[in-house]
Amino acid sequence: MSMARYTVRHALAFAALAAVCTAQDQGPTSKPFAVTAHRFAFEPARIEVNQDDLVKIDLRTTDIAHSLTIDAYRIAKRVEPGHPVTFEFRADHAGTFPYYCNLRLEDGCRRMRGELVVRPRR
Numbered sequence: 001m002s003m004a005r006y007t008v009r010h011a012l013a014f015a016a017l018a019a020v021c022t023a024q025d026q027g028p029t030s031k032p033f034a035v036t037a038h039r040f041a042f043e044p045a046r047i048e049v050n051q052d053d054l055v056k057i058d059l060r061t062t063d064i065a066h067s068l069t070i071d072a073y074r075i076a077k078r079v080e081p082g083h084p085v086t087f088e089f090r091a092d093h094a095g096t097f098p099y100y101c102n103l104r105l106e107d108g109c110r111r112m113r114g115e116l117v118v119r120p121r122r
């Protein structure tokens with residue numbers, strides 16, 4: 001076997017192995033959640049997922065800049081009108097976690113509340 005052929009075969013084997021490992025690492029993916037922030041609430045105000053889901057959120061605002069902040073997951077995403085934001089996170093700890101708007105200069109933003117429910121893995 002030539003050296004070049006040997007290298008190609010190993011590269012292919014490595015690529016196949018990497019593909020398998022990546023598939024295993026990805027784990028389950030939740031359905032995407034479309035979350036709208038507007039004076040002064042989140043819609044929906046409750047997001048339910050399963051533990052270890054990869055959660056995708058499409059966040060938009062219809063009035064002023066808001067944020068979706070989940071302290072337990074160290075997430076704080078700011079969104080402006082006309083510029084939706086998409087982000088993902090792995091829901092790796094179970095429980096019920098509040099989310100809120102951290103742009104607290106507006107009184108109303110301090111009232112913006114929701115909850116993320118991560119159902120424990122069985």
Ligand SMILES: [Cu+2]
Pocket residue numbers: 065066067101102103106108109112
């Ligand atoms: Cu706000």
